[in-house]
Amino acid sequence: MSxxxxxxxxxxxxxxxxxxxxxxxxxxxxxxxLVIVGESGSGKSSLGLAVMRLLPRTARITSxxxxxxxxxxxxxELAAADAASLQRLxxxxxxxxxxxxxxxxxxxxxxxxxxxxxxxxxxxxxxAAARERAAALLAHLGVPExxxxxxxxxxxLSGGLRQRVMIAIALVCNPSLLIADEPxxxxxxxxxxxxxxxxxxxxxxxxxxxxxxxxxxxxAREVAQRILVLYAGRVVExxxxxxxxxxxxxxxxxxxxxxxxxxGANKNQTILPAIGGAVPDSAHLPPGCAFAPRCPAFVPGLCxxxxxxxxxxxxxxxxxxxxxxxxxx
Amino acid sequence: xxxxxxxxxxxxxxxLFGVSVVVFVTMHLLPGDVATLLLGDRATAASLARxxxxxxxDQPVIVQYWRFLxxxxxxxxxxxxxxxxxxxxxxxxxxxxxxxxxxSALLLAVTIGVPLGVxxxxxxxxxxxxxxxxxxxxxxxxxxxxxxxxxxxxxSEKLGWLPVGxxxxxxxxxxxxxxxxxxxxxLSGRAALVWQAVLHLILPAATLAxxxxxxxxxxxxxxMLASMHLEYVRTARAKGLPEGRVIRAHILRNALxxxxxxxxxxxxxxxxxxxxxxxxxxxxGLGRLMVDAILARDYPVVQAGAVxxxxxxxxxxxxxxxxxxxLDPRIRRQ
Numbered sequence: 017m018s019x020x021x022x023x024x025x026x027x028x029x030x031x032x033x034x035x036x037x038x039x040x041x042x043x044x045x046x047x048x049x050l051v052i053v054g055e056s057g058s059g060k061s062s063l064g065l066a067v068m069r070l071l072p073r074t075a076r077i078t079s080x081x082x083x084x085x086x087x088x089x090x091x092x093e094l095a096a097a098d099a100a101s102l103q104r105l106x107x108x109x110x111x112x113x114x115x116x117x118x119x120x121x122x123x124x125x126x127x128x129x130x131x132x133x134x135x136x137x138x139x140x141x142x143x144a145a146a147r148e149r150a151a152a153l154l155a156h157l158g159v160p161e162x163x164x165x166x167x168x169x170x171x172x173l174s175g176g177l178r179q180r181v182m183i184a185i186a187l188v189c190n191p192s193l194l195i196a197d198e199p200x201x202x203x204x205x206x207x208x209x210x211x212x213x214x215x216x217x218x219x220x221x222x223x224x225x226x227x228x229x230x231x232x233x234x235x236a237r238e239v240a241q242r243i244l245v246l247y248a249g250r251v252v253e254x255x256x257x258x259x260x261x262x263x264x265x266x267x268x269x270x271x272x273x274x275x276x277x278x279x280g281a282n283k284n285q286t287i288l289p290a291i292g293g294a295v296p297d298s299a300h301l302p303p304g305c306a307f308a309p310r311c312p313a314f315v316p317g318l319c320x321x322x323x324x325x326x327x328x329x330x331x332x333x334x335x336x337x338x339x340x341x342x343x344x345x
Numbered sequence: 346x347x348x349x350x351x352x353x354x355x356x357x358x359x360x361l362f363g364v365s366v367v368v369f370v371t372m373h374l375l376p377g378d379v380a381t382l383l384l385g386d387r388a389t390a391a392s393l394a395r396x397x398x399x400x401x402x403d404q405p406v407i408v409q410y411w412r413f414l415x416x417x418x419x420x421x422x423x424x425x426x427x428x429x430x431x432x433x434x435x436x437x438x439x440x441x442x443x444x445x446x447x448x449s450a451l452l453l454a455v456t457i458g459v460p461l462g463v464x465x466x467x468x469x470x471x472x473x474x475x476x477x478x479x480x481x482x483x484x485x486x487x488x489x490x491x492x493x494x495x496x497x498x499x500x501s502e503k504l505g506w507l508p509v510g511x512x513x514x515x516x517x518x519x520x521x522x523x524x525x526x527x528x529x530x531x532l533s534g535r536a537a538l539v540w541q542a543v544l545h546l547i548l549p550a551a552t553l554a555x556x557x558x559x560x561x562x563x564x565x566x567x568x569m570l571a572s573m574h575l576e577y578v579r580t581a582r583a584k585g586l587p588e589g590r591v592i593r594a595h596i597l598r599n600a601l602x603x604x605x606x607x608x609x610x611x612x613x614x615x616x617x618x619x620x621x622x623x624x625x626x627x628x629x630g631l632g633r634l635m636v637d638a639i640l641a642r643d644y645p646v647v648q649a650g651a652v653x654x655x656x657x658x659x660x661x662x663x664x665x666x667x668x669x670x671x672l673d674p675r676i677r678r679q
Contacts, residue, residue, distance in 0.1 A: 070579055070582055099588065103586070104585065107585030108585055119575065120580045122599070123599075123673070124598060124602075133594075137586055169674040169675070171674075171675050
């Protein structure tokens, strides 16, 4: 972990005047999988897009840096990189897959063509060789009759197959980091499990790091080595996945965990607890802790004065809560 | 794909059948009948009856329609009431003039309009966008006859750069195997004639191109803006494609599909609706022929023209639909 592959440092960004991320820092080591968990509006997707610098035009990075260590060891500051260096890294060293595999694939091109396009953008090789590599990758990703499927159009494939095609596009150049923005949300539960299993296997085989974005802690548990919880654009908790899930420190993380259905849970408990209230309006956060209005552990006079700092808890964990220590004991 | 073709072809036959009925019925709905119109005030009952018999008007309507349809299928709409030449022949002779005018206008509109629309979309919200879209608003709302006259006054009368009208300088004779003046001039092997043909075409083509140019610019811009923010465009960027390729292969490629519809519709409209332009620039095209025939109550020519224009319109649309199927794989499957 001495030289992280990706280091986001004090990143803030805003859509117009509305902040989406506030001073977010994180790091992903080589081959490590970090899962960003948050509700809609927490800023998690903006974070993934910021690393790729694919944010919509209205978004503006207002502070911070995104440092990426390339294969050659050189560090690129993505937040300030020019178009040429971004193009060199996108698809080649950083791959990305999205939530909706149907709309993320171009409807008018054959899927083989779309994979080959990614490959030939970054590597000089003859069409036939590119074709062969693309088909081999598809087969490796569990697409049956891969060579024939190369000729299919996106609308001719099922959702699970489409997401495998998206993964093939992202991985065809062997990137060292894969950003996956809710890649299983649009899929059936059984297909979800297959795709998660596939992503885990690929990371293992290739030593590829994974930045996985989800709203679902149950999914996070499947793939994460470390978990980072975002709330209203701020990091509220970060730590090793096993520890965060076994003993969440932040009341928000705890509430998220309680709202995940579990096999073998108490049979009498038929209603899953939901978190009351909603994510606050990002333009008008409460003066204290952003979670205070929904928090079961809220203490007037303490939590509503100033935002709590993100503090170290032990050596590997951090939490943004005044009462974390008190609540943990 | 074959199913699709067969289906489209069936629709085409249905539409043409409908057109033939409408054209036929229109003739029969007119006050009085053709014989009265032809013979005028001095007609006697006997001469009317004779003419009606000659024209087949004393037959049952269904028989008349059958004759009309059978004739139409073999290109026989009767003879022009003005000069006794075959009505369909007159339509065919006028068509190349209109075709040449329409294709030139559309070529101008597409080659200028699509790039303008692309640039306006890429520069959305800047002064460049405004500089392109504002004139297009005038373009779509400008009356053609006014525009044509102004262009004629400026470029022909005042500046003397371009000819006033017609297709060739007066007194020049050349063989007209195709009826398309540029092609015929080229076939004659005389470069000066080709130049003359182009000069004569510039003003009418530019006038006729105004509305389609403005429309195509606006639609291209709108479609570009709509596809620019689609998720697969984001995927294309995530692959690391250079921006130029993202625009050409992913944004424009998909934006052009709806633009094609507009081009097809405009082609059909221009082929049948170049009346004003042909009149202003004294071109002996289909529009002019139709107006003259209507004014002279030359029914065979009107009918032949109407059926011909409808057929061309339907064929053009069929062509557009086929292009669609090539451009958009999702359509092929339906």
